[in-house]
Every structure is written in structure tokens, then in C-alpha cells.
């Protein structure tokens with residue numbers, strides 16, 4: 549199956565000395581899963597549709613039969629989210645409208661003036677920007693711990709950054725640029741021993757990598773529905789340990805205690821002002837259920853076999869640098885650069901040559917590139933989701949071979965190689981997974 553896709557795709561685009569010509573429409577090869585997942589599993593789409601077409605009432609606001617059905621959808625979503633982050637109390641799991649919002653709610657809601665906060669260079673701007681803002685306002689002092697050339701943070705560097713007034717440690721479980729997984733257990737334990745609060749940004753792990761739970765759990769865990777969980781955009785999980793009570797960033801109607809001006813005490817009410825997005829709630833519950841049915845380990849192993857094949861194939865190409873090659877256990881992300889090419893140009897050519905939709909640039913991560921050696925232009929990034937196939941991984945490699953060879957004047961030779969023998973099939977060991985059957 550993979551080789552059929554490979555050959556037909558390679559023949560659809562053609563490299564000439566003046567550039568790449570699109571000779572016929574290409575199938576969409578969506579590989580931007582670290583940004584958002586697509587396609588969504590059928591049960592997720594059906595759940596969203598059902599909620600907005602058949603239920604269409606405001607959760608937590610009313611006693612009509614449909615308002616109660618809406619309540620049930622929200623309760624199911626909260627319960628599923630609580631299971632996902634380690635069987636925590638659903639009463640401590642809020643479902644705000646996105647991970648960026650949830651991270652801002654956690655950071656701004658918890659920080660107290662005068663605190664010293666530690667973050668890492670491998671983090672996303674969703675945490676680095678609010679922290680930078682607070683530092684610029686003079687509210688906190690901030691230390692950003694470096695990472696290595698793969699995006700890995702050494703726990704010893706975090707320990708070195710610790711000060712007597714350090715009260716909060718914020719970090720991404722895995723880098724959205726390289727997929728590198730941090731040693732969350734060690735980092736959380738370090739913070740706990742020193743009596744600091746930990747905020748874990750699990751945006752790139754929820755749904756594909758187990759989130760540290762039980763005694764290893766971070767105090768605050770944030771995860772969006774729409775990435776590796778395969779859920780809809782516009783909803784995220786914000787799980788906060790009992791005893792930590794963030795100040796509400798957003799205040800307003802909660803459908804409870806409406807005769808009082810003060811926000812309710814109940815955690816989920818305090819964190820969820822405003823009418824919730826019923827379709828997103830239903831989609832989140834369905835996505836978590838879908839992941840549980842197929843098993844996180846199977847979903848991860850599917851993505852990793854494709855990513856490994858893609859990395860191996862790219863690694864054979866002269867001028868291509870694959871980042872994070874030592875990486876194990878994170879999300880199936882492949883980040884690379886092509887010598888002499890702006891990553892943005894490579895991403896455009898990838899789509900033109902083979903229909904591959906990738907992302908290029910800095911990926912909303914301001915600080916990591918200085919450590920990866922990609923400060924000029926960033927990287928090209930692809931990620932492999934549950935509905936990708938070996939044909940998609942091969943298309944990336946074939947297109948990069950074609951682009952580099954083609955633009956350096958070797959197009960016929962490279963395209964000949966692509967259609968006959970490239971890349972070597974044993975690179976990807978794969979069986980059609982049950983969710984694709």
C-alpha cells in the first residue's frame with residue numbers, strides 16, 4: 549500500500565531547473581498534528597454534531613429535559629478528562645476554551661507578587677509569554693533553564709536555578725518543536741521536595757504519552773482536546789490539585805449562586821464562567837473514549853513507527869538535518885532542516901510536490917531555537933497521527949529528495965530514484981491499525 553502511494557505521488561509533482569511544477573491535484577497528506585489533529589475520528593464528529601444539532605441547550609443553566617442532557621454531556625466530559633489525567637476528582641477538572649486560556653488561568657491565577665518562577669527554554673509561548681509579561685510588570689522574577697540541542701532539559705540545571713523564593717515551576721511535558729519528552733517525574737518530584745507548585749503543560753502529550761499521575765502528578769495539568777487527543781478545538785483540560793485555588797481570571801455567570809455577586813467557591817464553577825461550548829464538550833468526551841478504546845500505547849506505536857521511518861529516510865539525504873534523533877517516548881514529531889533552504893519554502897514545496905501539509909518556522913516557541921541551532925528560520929515539522937500511513941512518511945522523504953535534488957539540477961535522477969527504489973521499505977514496519985480498517 550505504501551509503495552503504491554509513493555509512486556503515484558512522486559509522479560504528480562515534477563521538479564525542473566526553475567522550480568517545482570504542480571502537474572495534477574494531489575491528495576491531502578495532513579501531517580500538522582502537533583498543531584491540530586485531522587481528520588477527527590468519526591465518533592468525535594458524530595458527538596459534536598449530536599450535541600449542537602439534537603441537544604442544543606446550555607449546560608448548567610436550566611431544568612428542561614434538553615438542559616439536563618446538556619448537563620450530562622458536560623459531566624461526561626469532565627469525568628473522561630479526570631480519568632485521562634490520572635483518575636483525579638472530576639470536581640477539580642475545569643474545561644476552559646483552550647489550552648492557552650487554561651495556562652493563562654493557571655499562571656495568572658496562582659502567581660503571587662514577589663515569587664521567583666522557573667520555566668524552560670523548551671516551553672511554548674502559551675506559558676513563556678504570560679511569564680515574561682509578569683516579569684516585565686515586576687510581579688515575578690523569572691529564570692528560564694536552558695535545554696540541549698535536542699530540546700531536553702537537564703533536571704540538574706533546574707536544581708541549579710532554584711532559589712529560596714522559588715514558588716512555581718512551569719514546563720512543557722514534551723516540546724512541540726522536536727517532540728522531546730522531559731523527565732517529568734524527576735522534575736515534579738524536585739519541585740514538590742522544595743515546596744513549589746508545578747504547572748505541567750501536557751499539550752503535546754495528552755492522548756499519546758501517559759501523563760504522570762498519583763504521587764508523580766503535577767499540581768496543575770493542562771491539555772487541549774484538539775491535538776493528540778483527536779478532539780475538537782476550543783476546549784481544554786485544566787486539572788488543579790485540591791488546596792490550590794487559582795483566582796478566577798474570567799468572571800461572570802456560572803448558572804450557580806446567581807443571586808450573589810461573588811464568584812462561587814466550587815472550583816469548576818469558579819473556573820468556567822460563561823456558557824460552555826456543548827459541541828466541544830461532547831467532542832472531548834468522545835475523543836477520550838475513542839483513545840481509551842484503541843489504547844494510547846497502540847496509537848503511540850502507530851505514530852512512532854511512521855516517524856521513525858521518516859527520520860531514517862530523511863537522515864539518508866545529504867544536507868538534511870533531523871533534530872531530536874535521540875528522542876524516545878514523546879509525541880511522533882519529526883523536525884528537520886534542509887541546508888540552503890528556508891524552512892518556510894520547504895513547507896510550501898512539500899505540499900506542492902507531494903500534498904504533504906507540514907508546518908515551518910518557530911512553532912510558537914520563542915526560546916528553543918537558540919539551543920537547537922535553528923534561530924535562523926526555525927525548522928520544518930511533521931507529525932504522524934492515527935490516520936496517517938507509510939505512504940505519508942515516504943511522501944515526505946521522497947519530496948525532500950526531489951526538492952533538493954531537483955533544485956540542484958538532478959531532478960530526473962532523483963525522481964527516477966524516488967519512483968523505483970526510494971525509500972527502502974523495511975524502514976517502516978506497520979500493520980493497518982483497527983481504527984483505519
Ligand SMILES: Cc1ncc(COP(=O)(O)O)c(C=O)c1O
Pocket residue numbers: 582583646647648649671672674720722723724749751752772912
Ligand atoms: C506545548 C504547547 N503548549 C500550549 C499550546 C497551546 O495550545 P492551544 O493553541 O490549543 O491553546 C500548544 C499549541 O501548539 C503547545 O504545543
